[in-house]
Amino acid sequence: MPKGVPLPESIPDDGLTTRQRRNQAVLAVHTGTGKGKSTAAFGMALRAWNQGFDIAVFQFVKSAKWKVGEEAAFRTLGSLHEETGAGGAVEWHKMGEGWSWTRKSGSDEDHAAAALAGWQEIARRLAAEQHRFYVLDEFTYPLKWGWVDIDEVVDTLRNRPGNQHVVITGRDAPQALIDVADLVTDMTKVKHPMDAGRKGQRGIEW
Numbered sequence: 001m002p003k004g005v006p007l008p009e010s011i012p013d014d015g016l017t018t019r020q021r022r023n024q025a026v027l028a029v030h031t032g033t034g035k036g037k038s039t040a041a042f043g044m045a046l047r048a049w050n051q052g053f054d055i056a057v058f059q060f061v062k063s064a065k066w067k068v069g070e071e072a073a074f075r076t077l078g079s080l081h082e083e084t085g086a087g088g089a090v091e092w093h094k095m096g097e098g099w100s101w102t103r104k105s106g107s108d109e110d111h112a113a114a115a116l117a118g119w120q121e122i123a124r125r126l127a128a129e130q131h132r133f134y135v136l137d138e139f140t141y142p143l144k145w146g147w148v149d150i151d152e153v154v155d156t157l158r159n160r161p162g163n164q165h166v167v168i169t170g171r172d173a174p175q176a177l178i179d180v181a182d183l184v185t186d187m188t189k190v191k192h193p194m195d196a197g198r199k200g201q202r203g204i205e206w
Contacts, residue, residue, distance in 0.1 A: 025163040027181045031140060031173035034187030041135045041167040042070045048165065049077055049087040053132035056125065058118055059094045061138040061170075069206050088132070093118070115142035119153065129162045140170030143177065154180050 016024075028044070030037035045055055057074065071092050078090030095114050119142070125131060142148045154176050157166060168177065178184050200206065 023163050025160065026165045026183055027157055028165075028167040028183040028185075029140075029173050029177060029181040030167065030169045030185050030187065031171060031178075032185070032187035032189075033171060034189040035192060037169040037171075037185075037187050038070070038135075038137050040185070040187075041137065041169050042074075044165075044167055045074070045133060045135055048133035049074075049081075049090065051088070053088045053165075054130070055088055055133045055135070056091045056122075056131040057093065057135045057137065058122060058139070059092075059137040060115055060118060061095065061141050069203075091131070112142075112145070112147040115147040119148045123152075123156050126156060126160045126164060126166075129164060132164060134164065134166045136166065136168045138170040139168045140173045140177070143174050144170075144172050150174050150176050153177070 028041075030040050045057070049055055055074070057071075074090045074092060077087055078092075081087045081089055095111065095118055119139075122134065122136065126134075143150050143153065158180050160166070168181075173184075194200070
């Protein structure tokens, strides 16, 4: 254990070896009002890419037309993998017209349907063990708004096969999701420059 980390209250009597414990699937939730939820998720995805994991990113709220720095970086890493074999494969999907399998443009009126279509595609991929590492960015919002059934999500994530890691970001994570997660971080805002009227900055917000 790293220094400063308290020892577990009990060690599970499950017969797993150290190697097996290092390859257990993790469901992580980054929630709270503070900045950095998605940033932390993409940092984990960088580690996963370096391990050669197949990565899939699904962004549930950001516009399909909004170009973010992480997307550009991961698309470059995906191309590097295709060209040289370094790291892992990368897929990046955004709600609306970004859901390529729906073959239709997104709009404000069909956001709920688009979010549900996105989740159904993720559930299909989880069942097929199509990827090793998933980022479901801002997925807490479709859950909070009732666009996607939380009980179905929890059941699917709890029973996903293999050792697929899933990281979910967004404010107001439902308690049922927190309960089933292995790792939950609540980002607490102490100060934010936008509270003082400042604008988002290149290299910080995008």
